[in-house]
Amino acid sequence: MDNLVEMRGITKRFPGVIANEDVDFELRHGEIHALLGENGAGKSTLMTVLAGLYRPEAGTILVRGNPVGFNSPRDAIDLGIGMIHQHFTLIESQTVTENILLGLDEPRFLMRLSHYDKQMAKIGEQYGLQVTPDVKIWQLSVGEQQRVEILKMLYRGVEVLIMDEPTSVLAPQEIEELFKTLRSMVEEGKSIVFISHKLNEVMTIADRITVLRQGRVTAAGIDPASTSKAELANLMVGRKVLFELEKTQREPGKVVLELQGVSADNDKRLPAMRGIDLKVRSGEIVGVAGVAGNGQSELGEVITGLRTCTGGRILVNGKEVTNRHARTSIDLGVAHIPEDRTHVGTAPNLSITDNVIMKKYREPPIARGTSLDRGAAQEMAQGLKSEYTILAPSVETPARNLSGGNLQRVILARELSSEPSLLIAMQPTRGLDVGAIEGVQQLLLEQREQGAAILLISEELEEIFTLSDRIVVIYEGEIVADGVEPDAEKVGLLMTGGSRSSSKERAA
Amino acid sequence: MTATPSSARRSFRFPLELQIEPRMDSPRWLALLVSVVAVLLALVMGAVVLALVGGNPFRAYAHIAGAAFGSLGVFSDTLVKATPLIFTGTACAVAFKMKLWNIGAEGQFFMGALGASIVILAGVVSEDASRLVTLAAMVVGGALFGAAWGFIPGILKARLRVNEIITTLMLNYISFALVNYFIFGVWSEGGFQMTRTFQRAAWLPRLSDLAEQFPIMRGLTTHAGFILAVGVAIIAWYILFRSLWGYEIRLVGDNPRAAKYAGIKITRNTVLILMLSGGIAGLGGMSEIAGVIHRLQGSISPGYGFTGIIIAWLAKLNPLLVIPVSILFGGLILAGREIQPSGIPRLIQGIILFMLIASEVFLRYHVRLVRRPA
Numbered sequence: 001m002d003n004l005v006e007m008r009g010i011t012k013r014f015p016g017v018i019a020n021e022d023v024d025f026e027l028r029h030g031e032i033h034a035l036l037g038e039n040g041a042g043k044s045t046l047m048t049v050l051a052g053l054y055r056p057e058a059g060t061i062l063v064r065g066n067p068v069g070f071n072s073p074r075d076a077i078d079l080g081i082g083m084i085h086q087h088f089t090l091i092e093s094q095t096v097t098e099n100i101l102l103g104l105d106e107p108r109f110l111m112r113l114s115h116y117d118k119q120m121a122k123i124g125e126q127y128g129l130q131v132t133p134d135v136k137i138w139q140l141s142v143g144e145q146q147r148v149e150i151l152k153m154l155y156r157g158v159e160v161l162i163m164d165e166p167t168s169v170l171a172p173q174e175i176e177e178l179f180k181t182l183r184s185m186v187e188e189g190k191s192i193v194f195i196s197h198k199l200n201e202v203m204t205i206a207d208r209i210t211v212l213r214q215g216r217v218t219a220a221g222i223d224p225a226s227t228s229k230a231e232l233a234n235l236m237v238g239r240k241v242l243f244e245l246e247k248t249q250r251e252p253g254k255v256v257l258e259l260q261g262v263s264a265d266n267d268k269r270l271p272a273m274r275g276i277d278l279k280v281r282s283g284e285i286v287g288v289a290g291v292a293g294n295g296q297s298e299l300g301e302v303i304t305g306l307r308t309c310t311g312g313r314i315l316v317n318g319k320e321v322t323n324r325h326a327r328t329s330i331d332l333g334v335a336h337i338p339e340d341r342t343h344v345g346t347a348p349n350l351s352i353t354d355n356v357i358m359k360k361y362r363e364p365p366i367a368r369g370t371s372l373d374r375g376a377a378q379e380m381a382q383g384l385k386s387e388y389t390i391l392a393p394s395v396e397t398p399a400r401n402l403s404g405g406n407l408q409r410v411i412l413a414r415e416l417s418s419e420p421s422l423l424i425a426m427q428p429t430r431g432l433d434v435g436a437i438e439g440v441q442q443l444l445l446e447q448r449e450q451g452a453a454i455l456l457i458s459e460e461l462e463e464i465f466t467l468s469d470r471i472v473v474i475y476e477g478e479i480v481a482d483g484v485e486p487d488a489e490k491v492g493l494l495m496t497g498g499s500r501s502s503s504k505e506r507a508a
Numbered sequence: 509m510t511a512t513p514s515s516a517r518r519s520f521r522f523p524l525e526l527q528i529e530p531r532m533d534s535p536r537w538l539a540l541l542v543s544v545v546a547v548l549l550a551l552v553m554g555a556v557v558l559a560l561v562g563g564n565p566f567r568a569y570a571h572i573a574g575a576a577f578g579s580l581g582v583f584s585d586t587l588v589k590a591t592p593l594i595f596t597g598t599a600c601a602v603a604f605k606m607k608l609w610n611i612g613a614e615g616q617f618f619m620g621a622l623g624a625s626i627v628i629l630a631g632v633v634s635e636d637a638s639r640l641v642t643l644a645a646m647v648v649g650g651a652l653f654g655a656a657w658g659f660i661p662g663i664l665k666a667r668l669r670v671n672e673i674i675t676t677l678m679l680n681y682i683s684f685a686l687v688n689y690f691i692f693g694v695w696s697e698g699g700f701q702m703t704r705t706f707q708r709a710a711w712l713p714r715l716s717d718l719a720e721q722f723p724i725m726r727g728l729t730t731h732a733g734f735i736l737a738v739g740v741a742i743i744a745w746y747i748l749f750r751s752l753w754g755y756e757i758r759l760v761g762d763n764p765r766a767a768k769y770a771g772i773k774i775t776r777n778t779v780l781i782l783m784l785s786g787g788i789a790g791l792g793g794m795s796e797i798a799g800v801i802h803r804l805q806g807s808i809s810p811g812y813g814f815t816g817i818i819i820a821w822l823a824k825l826n827p828l829l830v831i832p833v834s835i836l837f838g839g840l841i842l843a844g845r846e847i848q849p850s851g852i853p854r855l856i857q858g859i860i861l862f863m864l865i866a867s868e869v870f871l872r873y874h875v876r877l878v879r880r881p882a
Contacts, residue, residue: 014529306769327771336769344769347762354755358770361755372752401531 003062004029004191005050005081005160010059012045019045020056021215027160027191032182033221034194034206038236038433042215043195044086047162050193051083052076080159084149086168092138096120096131100152123154128184143174150181161185162193167201168431171292172459179205197236197433199229211235237434247445252469253282256422256453257303262312262322263477264298272298274477275312280422280453285444287456287468291495295477296457297339300426303455304336305329306344316422330359335420337411339427339457341404345411348400352392353381355399356414384413405436416443423447426457441467461488529874539824539871546867550860557855572853575846576839584715584728588800590831590838592617592809594737595792596816597823597830598744603785605748605825606761610782612661612676613789614813615683616654620790621797622687623653625703625804628710629695635707642709646794647736654790655783657683662782666775672782680813684806691804702805712799733795737831740788744827747784757781789813810841822864836860 005027012020019042027033035043048054050061052070060067063079070076073083090099097116101107107116117133124131129147137145146166153161163182167175182192182205196202202209203224211219211232218235257280266272272295280286290296301307303314305326314322316332338344346355357366357377365376381395388409392402399407408428415423425444429437444467448454458464464471465486473481473494481494555565576586596613603610610616624646627633633645661675688701695703715728748754760767760774767774796808819837823829837857844853869875 304769305771325771325773326768327773330771338769343763344765347759347766349762350758354758357755358759358766361752367752370751370753372750372755374750 002029003027004064006062006065007046007050008060008062010046010049010056010061012042012049012054012056018215020049023059023212023215023217024220025050025210025217026221027193028208029191030186030189031207032186032192032194032205034196034202034209035212036196036199036202036209036232036236037212038197038435041212041236041433043212044164045215046212047083047164047193047195050076051081051162053083077156077158080157081162082153082156082158082160083162084146084153084164084166086164088145088149090137090145090148093136095134095136096140096148096151097133099137099148100155104156120151120155124151127154127188128181141174142169143171143177146170146174146178147181154185158190160191160193162195164195165197165431166194167196167198173291175201199232202232203229213237233434247467248449250283250448250469252284253451255279256282256317257455258313258315259303260313260315262299262302262314263310264295264302264307265310266295266298271310272477273302273309276474276477276479278455278472278479278482280455282421282453283448283451284469285448285454285456285467287458287464287471288474289458289461289464289471289491289495290474292459294474294495296474297426298477299474300336300339300424300455300457303329303422303424304334333418333421335359335415335418335423335452337415337423337425337428339430341407341411346399346407349398351381351396351398352385352390352402352410353377353395355410356381356384358414359418360414384417387417388413404431405433408432408436408440412440412443416447419450420447420452423452423454424457425454427459428456429458429460429463437463461491524877524879527874527876527878531872531874542867542870543864546863547860550856550863553859553863554852554856558852563852568852571846572840572843572856575843580724581727582842584730586835586839586842587730587734588838589841590834591731591734591737591799592792592796592812593815593819593834593837594734594741594831595795596789596812597819597834598737598741598816598827599785599789599792600816600820601823601825601827601830602744602748602757602788603781604761604820606757606777606781607764608665608778608781608785609673610658610661610676610785611673611817612657612679612786612813613792613816614809614811615676615680616657616786616789617793617796617809617813618680618683618687619657619786620650620654620793621804621808622683622690622793623649623651623790624794624797625690625695625706626653628706629703629804635709637709639709639711639713642707643712643798646710646798647791650790650794651787652790654793655787657790658782658784658786659779662779665782666778676782687804688806691806695804697803703803705803706798710798711802712795714799729800731795731799733799736791736795740791741827741831744784744788748827789816818861822861 003026007023007025010020010023023042023046025046035047037043045054049056052073052075062068063081068079076082091102095113097113097120100120101116113134120133129151131144131147131151137148140148146169150161166178170178186192194202194205206224208221209219209224209227209232210217210221213236257278259276259278261275261277262273263271263275264273276299288296288299298307302309303321305321305324305328308323312322313320316329316334319332321329321332342348357380360366361372366373366380378395384390385392385395390409390413391406399410402410428444429440432440441463444454444456456464456467471484471486471491472479473484473491475495484491484494551569555569558565558568575582577583596617599613599616600610627645627649628642632649633642657679660679661672664670664675665672691701691703697704712731712733714731715725719726748757756767756772756777759770760772760777764774792812793808797804801808815837819830819833823833840853840857
């Protein structure tokens with residue numbers, strides 16, 4: 001009996017939703033147990049129950065064989081159970097050490113930071129977590145911030161570490177780092193619950209897998225060696241997922257987007273794009289593969305007028321949009337699915353209606369002279385809500401109350417309904433579950449059918465391979481390959497600068 | 509660190525607990541209900557305080573109500589007090605809706621008064637111009653000066669990203685000094701710190717002007733500024749909630765990055781909105797000197813511009829709600845003179861404010877009291 005944690009018959013309801021129904025979960029000592037499921041399957045809810053944040057309506061939790069009842073996360077931490085949430089809980093203006101000490105009983109009065117700095121460094125070394133204890137959080141990358149969160153839990157003496165979608169914010173190399181850390185923690189005798197909806201990662205890292213679907217367990221504690229990705233996907237979604245999408249042969253038409261030697265800086269005012277040449281034709285999907293932070297975000301932003309170029313020209317349908325206001329490209333029929341849904345793509349406190357009219361409010365029927373026709377706006381929102389199956393009580397629901405998938409549907413509804421001539425799709429399926437991903441990809445292919453030129457920027461290689469007619473690879477702000485085959489190894493090498501400038505097969 | 513969370517060791521746990529869950533939708537009737545209940549609870553709390561200090565809360569409330577709303581005469585005075593508050597409250601609501609923190613309505617109010625005075629005292633309109641022409645010129649002067657006082661922080665914010673909280677606040681003091689310069693020096697009347705009384709044509713008509721036809725109007729001080737204020741509030745509401753421009757303002761206010769992404773020119777709107785806000789506050793200053801004081805002097809406002817900030821928040825940045833909230837505040841200001849100690853209405857004002865702001869949580873969340881599970 002080496003179950004460290006046992007959850008039996010856990011039921012947790014939210015108004016109108018059953019998040020967990022009679023769920024059993026077991027965590028053994030020294031294992032990495034993956035909790036797999038779609039968004040909204042109840043993975044995070046189940047684990048927040050274990051971490052003492054939610055109280056279940058029914059069910060018992062046993063830790064080391066003893067029944068326990070948690071009133072707060074502190075109770076759970078006292079028993080060695082800690083959770084790292086998807087959104088970090090760090091204070092940007094304080095140092096690593098200060099963040100870790102926050103809320104603890106020690107130190108009492110004097111901070112004695114240097115003393116604690118040494119302690120933090122020691123624990124970090126023990127688990128292979130490289131962090132400098134005396135730097136401020138805002139100076140750290142997301143990956144480093146995650147290490148601080150892990151360190152925080154280790155310092156509190158946590159034995160069971162729950163990680164909610166830890167890889168969703170990380171670049172591929174950082175994911176490797178994280179996996180190394182997790183393995184070394186297990187060697188030190190810790191146990192880990194790894195929440196994810198990514199099949200590949202789960203297959204790589206997990207010792208055992210439990211699958212949730214619609215709040216119920218569909219497979220408990222299975223061995224990754226004895227299963228396949230297809231079977232897991234089936235357990236997650238409950239139906240066979242088509243990994244092959246229907247894609248027709250299609251000759252690309254005229255050039256819609258043309259970049260001539262475009263350069264731009266990033267937010268830190270360092271060069272992010274260095275003389276990029278690129279053409280996208282009507283009816284063609286061009287996929288940009290690259291490790292995050294190599295200039296692909298800036299690429300999308302200069303085309304849509306959200307970032308100024310430091311050099312070069314950008315033409316849309318032969319018209320100059322270089323360093324023009326965002327409205328110029330909108331008026332030329334450029335649609336944009338932004339990378340950051342909540343901070344760029346939507347206004348959180350405004351209604352769905354106000355969010356879907358964002359790019360159409362200047363034209364009739366929504367604009368009537370200088371007035372806004374609310375009736376027409378609501379009518380349009382109603383139509384889009386049912387067409388794109390946006391799940392919300394009404395079109396007057398504020399955007400902040402929508403789940404990630406529904407928020408993305410609001411954006412898609414707005415951007416695709418304008419029948420764009422050019423679509424800049426940035427990470428269009430990031431954080432979505434398998435079913436939703438399929439839907440989004442289908443929509444992109446429909447736009448291609450209708451003759452839109454599509455620039456697809458994604459970190460999911462598989463997505464780029466399935467959708468793209470042409471693949472380009474971006475590395476350190478340059479297009480290092482144009483028109484490469486969809487071969488993971490080859491593209492992966494190019495993405496990491498492995499075979500730079502070897503074959504610049506430029507499609508003219 | 510050693511607390512064991514077994515329920516047996518906790519000696520007592522309250523059998524009920526609060527369950528707080530986010531609301532997906534908050535219907536309009538709920539907002540109204542919550543606000544009314546909040547005000548009622550505030551009055552109950554005020555009653556407790558009154559009782560504790562030995563007063564009779566019922567009599568005190570009756571007296572306050574009587575002093576503010578009890579007769580046509582006092583209600584008219586309440587409206588006079590409410591008029592400048594409607595202007596400043598609307599001015600703040602418009603700017604706040606775009607998350608521009610205009611703390612300078614007070615200064616813009618003074619500038620508006622100065623602008624309207626210049627029209628009269630610098631001879632922009634001749635002394636025997638008709639009432640309509642004189643007042644129209646004063647409206648333009650007041651609005652322009654107020655708008656200019658909004659333009660300065662607006663352009664600084666838009667071009668140089670200077671924090672508008674600081675600039676609008678500081679401009680208040682400059683405007684006080686500027687008004688002082690004119691009333692101490694240029695237009696000083698016989699050494700007093702005030703200008704001469706304006707000619708009759710520069711007075712906004714009062715209800716009492718109609719006393720000959722309608723005897724009931726005798727002595728009623730409510731002036732046409734009130735109608736102007738209500739009109740301005742309605743127009744401001746229409747701009748914010750029914751016009752394309754208002755949509756842009758609300759979008760910028762909620763998420764400037766999304767607004768930029770939607771192709772909205774944020775810098776231009778920043779300048780325009782602060783000018784609109786300043787212009788509305790400036791009209792307030794004009795209305796106050798043309799309707800009540802009839803001259804320019806130092807003490808034209810007991811802080812209407814600052815009270816406007818509170819009123820804008822209580823009205824949830826909705827100019828239409830600014831009107832009733834201002835009337836309530838006007839009544840409490842008036843009652844403050846009647847009640848001894850006069851701190852009581854202000855105390856009640858504070859409790860109402862507190863309760864209304866706290867009640868917001870009920871609109872955002874479902875809050876329920878449930879039996880604690882064993």
